[in-house]
Amino acid sequence: MAIDLKILHPELAVEVSGIDLRKPLEADVLAELKSTLARYPVLVFHDQKLSDNEHAAFTRCFGSIDAGLTLASKRKQRLKNTDVIDLANIDGDGKVLDAANARNVSLLANQLWHSDSSFKSPRAQYSVLCGVDLPGEGGDTEFADQRAAYDALSQAMKVRIEPLVAEHSAFHSRGLLGGADFTPEGMAALPPVDWPIVNTIPESGRKSLFIGVHTREIRGMATAEARLLLLDLLEHATQRDFVFRHVWHNDDVVMWDNRCTLHRGRPYDLSKLRELRRCTTEYIAA
Ligand code: OGA
Ligand code: MN
Numbered sequence: 001m002a003i004d005l006k007i008l009h010p011e012l013a014v015e016v017s018g019i020d021l022r023k024p025l026e027a028d029v030l031a032e033l034k035s036t037l038a039r040y041p042v043l044v045f046h047d048q049k050l051s052d053n054e055h056a057a058f059t060r061c062f063g064s065i066d067a068g069l070t071l072a073s074k075r076k077q078r079l080k081n082t083d084v085i086d087l088a089n090i091d092g093d094g095k096v097l098d099a100a101n102a103r104n105v106s107l108l109a110n111q112l113w114h115s116d117s118s119f120k121s122p123r124a125q126y127s128v129l130c131g132v133d134l135p136g137e138g139g140d141t142e143f144a145d146q147r148a149a150y151d152a153l154s155q156a157m158k159v160r161i162e163p164l165v166a167e168h169s170a171f172h173s174r175g176l177l178g179g180a181d182f183t184p185e186g187m188a189a190l191p192p193v194d195w196p197i198v199n200t201i202p203e204s205g206r207k208s209l210f211i212g213v214h215t216r217e218i219r220g221m222a223t224a225e226a227r228l229l230l231l232d233l234l235e236h237a238t239q240r241d242f243v244f245r246h247v248w249h250n251d252d253v254v255m256w257d258n259r260c261t262l263h264r265g266r267p268y269d270l271s272k273l274r275e276l277r278r279c280t281t282e283y284i285a286a
Contacts, residue, residue, distance in 0.1 A: 002019070002029045003032055003033070003036075004017045004018045005040075007040075008042075008044060009040075009042070009145075009244035011040070011148060012040060012041065012143060012242070012243075012244045012261070013042035013044060013143065013246075014036060014040040014042075014043060014044070015043075015044045015046070016036070016043050016044065017045070017046070019045070021045060021048045021050055021058045022049075022050060022051075025058065025061050030061055035203075037126070038201070038203035038204045041143075041147075041256055041260050041261050042143045042246075042261060043255045043256070044252065044253075045254075045255070046249065047251050048251055049251045050130055052080065052081035052277065055081075055084055055128065055277060055279055056081055056279050058128065058279075059126070059128045059279035059280070059281060060083075062125065062126045062281045063126065063283070063284075064281060064282050065279060065280070065281060066117050066122070066281060066282045067082070067083075067085075068085045068117055068278075068280060069106070069170055069190070078090075078092065083279055084277050084279055085277065085278045085279070086277060087110070087129075087275070087276040087277060087278055088132070088274070088275035089104060089107055089270070089274050090273065096272065099270045104270070105174060105178060108177055109174055109177055110264065110265045111265045111266065111267065112173050112176070112177075112212075112213035113212050113213055113234060113237075113238055113262040113264045114173065114213045114262060114264065115212050115214070115258040115259070115261070116258045116278075116280050117258070117280060118168045118195065118210070118212060118215075118258070119169050119170035119190060119214045120190065121193045122282040122283055123195065123283050124258040124280045124281065124282065125257065125258060125280075125281045125283035126255055126256065126280065127256055127278055127279070127280040128253060128255045128278065128279045128280070129141070129253065129254045129255070129256075129276055129277070130251075130252075130278070131250055131251065131254075131276055132250065132251075132275040132276060133250060133274070133275040134248040134274060134276075135268045135269060135273065136272075137268070138266060138267055138268030139248065139265060139266060139274050140245050140247050141246045141254065141263060141264070141265050142243050142244070142246070142263060142264055143243065143246070143261045143263045144237055144238045144242050144243045144263070145242045145243075145244075145260070145261060146208040146209040146210065146211075146242075146260045146261055147204075147206045147260050148241070148242045149237035149238075149242050150198065150206075150208050150209045151206075151207075152236070152242075153236065158198075161197050161233070162198055164196070164197045164219070164221075165194045165195065166194065166196075166210075166211065166215040166218050166219070166226075167215065167216055167218070167219065168192060168193055168195060168214040168215055169192040169214060169216050170214065171190075172214055172215075172216040173214060195210055197209065197210060197233070198210070199260070201257075201259055201260050202285070208259065209237050210259070211233050211234055211237060211262070212234070212262050215230050216230075218230070238262065
């Protein structure tokens with residue numbers, strides 16, 4: 001085996017060592033990472049100081065790059081490599097953003113359970129998040145296993161949700177937090193999309209829930225009934241047994257499968273710098 005694995009959560013997360021993510025990936029190592037992801041959808045790597053180009057090159061081994069919300073944001077790009085999504089809570093001069101700043105609201109929406117780019121078509125497959133400069137205390141990231149959550153539903157609930165399709169919108173979470181920095185043109189560029197609530201992961205054949213804060217309607221259901229069902233499913237899907245929490249150190253890289261996990265950031269002191277960068281691949285179902 002070319003890489004070493006240490007189990008961090010019995011079904012959800014492993015630490016991967018014996019690999020340098022700055023170097024081009026050998027085909028056998030890539031295959032091993034993919035098969036590891038099929039079993040453990042969260043991978044943790046330590047001490048990987050990646051340039052933006054190395055970060056994007058590693059991510060591209062897994063698929064074409066998803067630009068996330070960059071299209072809709074008014075913010076000027078701070079990073080040269082547009083494949084890399086800037087998650088630093090700073091403005092153009094490097095000053096930490098005020099908590100009330102609209103850009104910060106958008107970042108804070110990452111503290112709500114979600115799957116990256118579930119509001120787009122194609123949606124996301126893998127995300128690769130690099131911890132550049134972390135605040136030291138708080139600001140952990142949690143992941144919830146949506147295959148385990150699906151398996152633990154009652155048979156009646158499995159039957160009820162099997163045919164359901166949910167509408168996902170990028171702006172629902174921002175609305176919940178009081179609004180953010182999107183232009184009408186930006187919002188028009190990202191109309192809501194529909195995804196089935198139950199998803200099968202081709203690599204493992206396992207069924208998984210596909211919900212989170214971007215869901216705001218269920219097709220053919222009254223809004224109130226749909227939102228209550230979505231909230232109940234989310235509560236079920238994020239029980240502690242299904243959750244792994246990553247405590248960041250600078251130069252950690254965490255990679256996950258957005259098709260079968262939800263994730264969220266945890267609170268931190270908003271006056272402190274927190275800088276992460278993310279690259280994400282698109283999921284194009286066969
Ligand atoms: C993300 C995200 C959570 C965090 O990068 O997609 O949701 O803890 N991050 O910053
Ligand atoms: Mn995210």
